[in-house]
Amino acid sequence: MAVLINQETKVLVQGITGRSGTLQTRVMKEYGTKVVAGVTPGKGKTIVEGIPVYDFVAEAKEHHSIDTVISFVPGPFAKDACFEAVDNGIKFLVLTTEGIPDHDVIEIISYAKSRGTKVLGPGSPGLIAPGKCKLGAHPTRMFIEGRVGVVSKSGALSYEVGKTLTEAGIGQSTVVGIGGGPIWGLTQQEIIGLFQEDQETDIIVLLGEIGGSMEEEAAEFIATNVTKPVVGLIVGRAAPEGKSLGHAGAIIEGSKGTAKAKIEALSIAGVHIAKTLQEMVQIIKGLRGN
């Protein structure tokens, strides 16, 4: 099954004609993702990587069955594109765009929630269900099919973990990147909830980082709702205090948001804590009994 996507997912790419949109569309298509249409206002009736491009989502829907959108639309236009996707009944929207003003992000997510659309992002690297579907930027060789579900704020860190697990022969059911914040659509906790229900996931990996309180909230959720083993890695143990480290959400203020506080909360919730990727491999091998 995997979570959120599978081999049947039919994808529309918003912003397909941009440099990133075009390259990622090609890689997704090569991976086997069913990319059926693209939208860029003013570029209708063109073809990108063999995919028909439309001016509006509604026009694309007249010709194709679509259930999921991935958006590469740049910051100033991102909000409008999201409203359009939501208004057209899209149930799952992957928003890769970074740098969208906070007030726009809140409007996007509120609007989507009120109409039953799930938003992954903003600033999401996307997600990959190895062997089935890739929706986003995950480098393909770093992932193989298997039964470990991974959720991460950082895209690059989830590739790093995917690469290490794959090299150790540990496959993944789905690897999901929720974005670096400071505002999120789907949260760590919600993705963990999906993995808990997913019959193809046996072990859950939570990749967290310093700053905010999302890991602590996930810990509370895990303690009462999750029966599958969870392995956690929190990066930023060596981070200086009071400085934002590339992710808006990643800043330590006093003792709040430190790696130590998060590791403590997760440990209490029964999460197996790994300090390095190599330790993570050992823990997962132990849990699987090999």
Added chain:
Amino acid sequence: MKLYEFQGKRIFKENNIPVPKGTLIVSPNQPIEVDPPAVLKTQVLVGGRGKAGGIKIWDSSSKLSELLQDMFSQKLKGEPVRAILAEEKVDIVHEFYLSITFKGNSATHVLVASSAGGVEIEKIAQENPGKIITLPIDPFLGPTAYQVRYVAKTLGLKDHRELKKLINSLYAVYSSYDATLVEINPLALTPTGLVALDAKILLDDKSRPRQEKLFSLLVNEQQSLARGDRESEEAKPDTITYVPMSGSVGLISDGAGTGMLTLDLIKDAGEEAANFCELGSITNPEVMYNAMAAVLKNPEVKSLLIVLIGGFNRMDDMAEGILGYREDNNLKIPLVVRMCGTMEEVGKEMMDQAGIPTYDDLLGAVREVVALAKEK
């Protein structure tokens, strides 16, 4: 961007939020329009100003010029005092806390209010958690009438019409200025009504392109006050994050999470990073070039590690940036590059041809760069 209190209060005043009558003083001899008793407040961007002695009362027993002289010679947590806001003293019946901000995990705006104002909200949360109410605000509706009535009741205010005006004005500032926080602490109940005795406003830097006029006004004002004390807030042409640290291993990463992991691994390997440097969402050869220039400016850097694992970021672009920098500059320190991900075949080929081997294994690259730093 964080605003000075006087900037926040000017915005409040322009939006019909009552503030005390006041004058901004930028030199000890400047004539002022406020009579004693008055409150003199240093204008600094660091927090905890009151406890650090940055607020003084001017009454008939004290001499203004001496007070000002004294305050201007202060440094508050390292920040020199360049301006003082003199405000007439108001009679306070009660102090409340009121703010509007957002909660990232639930993606909602929230109105936060407490009847125990005048101290930091973190302290209220610790000592009187029951006295804080947090109400979600719909971005398409704004604060609703029933929410305002609820706040009025919680604060013990009989007349909710005045509070309604105030909350609506505060929300208007929050949304039309693209603020991430508007805070009034304390909000004073006086015999003549509600008055904002302090103003804390944070603006969303990501909104700068559409708030250009507002930002340039506020930034210019802050720069002319700081007179070179603070680093320039000018917009950078890229999205690089650079944070100096105290070690000897220079670090550049193309992802925040991987960058933080690498910091930890460098420390575990017995060295410390000289900096954190992450390329952010805009990556092209020039951004890599600029990142190398920024990191190598630091004379403490003994070896440089570039950690790349491309998703959206392309390795051909990164190779072009690294090789371009090496061609234009005489690299005096050893360079270790870990490269994999999108377009890696092309990127690695370019690096190979230039005689720079690339690593695939992060831990191996970290060990190598730490060993090289220790040799020096």
